[in-house]
Amino acid sequence: MKGEYAALITALCWTFNSLFFSLAGRKVGSQVVNHLRLWIAFIFMGIINLLSFKLFFPYKLPSRSIFFLSLSGLIGFTLGDAALFESLVLIGPRLSMTIMATNPIIGAILSWIILDEKLGYWHILCIAITIGSVIFVISEKHENENFDKSKRLPGIILASIGSICQATGMLLSKIGLSSGASAIQGNMIRVTAGLFFMVLYIIFKGQFVEHFKKMKDIKSALYILFGAILGPVIGVSLALYAISNTKIGIATTITAISPIPLIPLSALIYKEKITIRTIIGTIFTIAGASALFFI
Numbered sequence: 001m002k003g004e005y006a007a008l009i010t011a012l013c014w015t016f017n018s019l020f021f022s023l024a025g026r027k028v029g030s031q032v033v034n035h036l037r038l039w040i041a042f043i044f045m046g047i048i049n050l051l052s053f054k055l056f057f058p059y060k061l062p063s064r065s066i067f068f069l070s071l072s073g074l075i076g077f078t079l080g081d082a083a084l085f086e087s088l089v090l091i092g093p094r095l096s097m098t099i100m101a102t103n104p105i106i107g108a109i110l111s112w113i114i115l116d117e118k119l120g121y122w123h124i125l126c127i128a129i130t131i132g133s134v135i136f137v138i139s140e141k142h143e144n145e146n147f148d149k150s151k152r153l154p155g156i157i158l159a160s161i162g163s164i165c166q167a168t169g170m171l172l173s174k175i176g177l178s179s180g181a182s183a184i185q186g187n188m189i190r191v192t193a194g195l196f197f198m199v200l201y202i203i204f205k206g207q208f209v210e211h212f213k214k215m216k217d218i219k220s221a222l223y224i225l226f227g228a229i230l231g232p233v234i235g236v237s238l239a240l241y242a243i244s245n246t247k248i249g250i251a252t253t254i255t256a257i258s259p260i261p262l263i264p265l266s267a268l269i270y271k272e273k274i275t276i277r278t279i280i281g282t283i284f285t286i287a288g289a290s291a292l293f294f295i
Helices: 002-028 030-053 063-100 103-114 121-138 149-177 183-204 208-216 218-245 248-255 259-269 276-291
Strands: none
Touching (some): 002 030, 063 121, 063 149, 063 183, 103 121, 103 248, 121 248, 121 276, 149 183, 149 218, 149 248, 183 208, 218 248
């Protein structure tokens, strides 16, 4: 049950994390947010590791752990999140998050093939109800959406890449953690690898200094700070703890409910209308995810 509870807290962290990053992204751009959040996470995770294990970076871990967790950071933080952030720009959050909601299904299939993690019939039913309900809610079209139709296919492809990368990243993390790394150590390695490759990319584009200059906007800087603490620091650490203590398919299904708590927040902040479809989908999402705690 520890893994399921950790996954639930992760979902709540990612709810507020996405809200903060969305507010910051509107002002400074998604790529700036994606880059600078990793610097903040790197510093915080380093301090946490130093206090917990007396090492800023856990280099004494088995090379197998470091390799798989670093690969997970590259695929999850650098490639996956870059694809997702770009898809949000091209096709908007509604369609992007609908596609990303397939991540637990991909994760369950990969963990079954590679790790031989088998799910019971009731687990599969609850996962199907939960993911289906999330898709049902977030795929509802709103009248004020207006995106270039020519960018629809590239956006869908990028969101699909993001979903596959996220599922693959969790799978690689579980392999890395199985060699003796804790969730905190594992997250530090993932963040470091993700930041390393992100910095190489930003330097290649000649935008490194420019990104930091945008932090003159204090409000945006605070949004990125709070989002980084709730996302790459607390949220991902808990997600790694969750997959260490339960099956990937179950953990990622519970974390996938994060768009649901966003509904009342969006209604409060952005004055978005809550429809009957939203209410029905939310009830089924909560029911499906809750059932996973008792099977």
